[in-house]
Amino acid sequence: MSDSYTPPRVWEWEAGNGGKFANINRPTAGAREEKPLPVGKHPLQLYSLATPNGIKVTIMLEELLEKGIEQAEYDAYLIDIGEGDQFGSGFVEINPNSKIPAMMDHSANPPQRIFESGSILLYLAEKFDAFLPHEPAKRTETLSWLFWQMGSAPMLGGGFGHFYAYAPESYQYPIDRYTMEVKRQLDVLDKHLAENRYMAGDEYTIADIAIFPWYGALVKNRVYEAAEFLQAHTYENVMRWADEIDARPAVKRGRMVNNVKGDESEQLRERHDASDFEHKTQDKQ
Numbered sequence: 001m002s003d004s005y006t007p008p009r010v011w012e013w014e015a016g017n018g019g020k021f022a023n024i025n026r027p028t029a030g031a032r033e034e035k036p037l038p039v040g041k042h043p044l045q046l047y048s049l050a051t052p053n054g055i056k057v058t059i060m061l062e063e064l065l066e067k068g069i070e071q072a073e074y075d076a077y078l079i080d081i082g083e084g085d086q087f088g089s090g091f092v093e094i095n096p097n098s099k100i101p102a103m104m105d106h107s108a109n110p111p112q113r114i115f116e117s118g119s120i121l122l123y124l125a126e127k128f129d130a131f132l133p134h135e136p137a138k139r140t141e142t143l144s145w146l147f148w149q150m151g152s153a154p155m156l157g158g159g160f161g162h163f164y165a166y167a168p169e170s171y172q173y174p175i176d177r178y179t180m181e182v183k184r185q186l187d188v189l190d191k192h193l194a195e196n197r198y199m200a201g202d203e204y205t206i207a208d209i210a211i212f213p214w215y216g217a218l219v220k221n222r223v224y225e226a227a228e229f230l231q232a233h234t235y236e237n238v239m240r241w242a243d244e245i246d247a248r249p250a251v252k253r254g255r256m257v258n259n260v261k262g263d264e265s266e267q268l269r270e271r272h273d274a275s276d277f278e279h280k281t282q283d284k285q
Helices: 052-066 089-094 117-128 136-166 172-193 206-219 236-246 249-256
Strands: 044-048 074-078 102-105 112-115
Touching: 044 052, 052 074, 052 117, 052 206, 052 249, 089 102, 089 112, 102 117, 112 117, 117 136, 117 206, 136 172, 136 206, 172 206, 172 236, 206 236, 236 249
Parallel strands: 044 074
Antiparallel strands: 044 102, 102 112
16 A cells, blocks of 8 residues: 555544445444334334345245245345434344344234344244254354354455445555455365365354355345456356355345345335235336
8 A cells, every 4th residue: 555554543534434334434433313113913023134144034934934934934124224213212222233134023922122133043943943964073064163153254245345336435455454364265165165065064043044144145246346457267166055055045035135235126125925926026016
């Protein structure tokens, strides 16, 4: 970088300091406006957006429904993070961290809030006894990879994605630093998937559901448009795994829910019934 920065003794926030989300980012938490959340007809109420973290949960819910678990029916309401919906009072009551996704389970007494995508996946897996192996070694392997994703993805999203795609200016040092780490992570996955069909062996689990929306989307060029830059095609085992998961019907549906980008036939901004995929996508509005 051409200009060196010397931090002050005490940092002070400057509003609108650049970047894609500068209009909503602040160094404080809490609600910014009174805004109750809608509540639909199903016990499970999801408030989200089709980012990689949001897609994890809609894929999980659609996979549960694909297995015939009718109790997993849900309403999904759109939270537009670019407009600051996550700072409404109703959303903050569910997730004080103001990040999507967030869920309410009204079948619990009292109703249970669940936030953080990994926590939601684990909650649903245990609630419906699905996509989480019973055998201790396989369960532990699944949870190890689930938490690997939780710890690794901030390097991909907040690190690489921010400096490569969203920062107001491009600088070589942070891009090189995070590119190196993301390629290391892809190599971790590639070496593991060379010997395993899925993340925890031969069984599709919440580990795959957590990792696919980030790293599968990355190699398929759906986030940051960086597949060529990262030479994604060289991670052949990750590509094989991503293609297999991407073809699952529940994954196709899950990617559509709360989606506001791309082909309008793949945008189902709210989801309240299985028939919505046929009748209520954005191209039919």
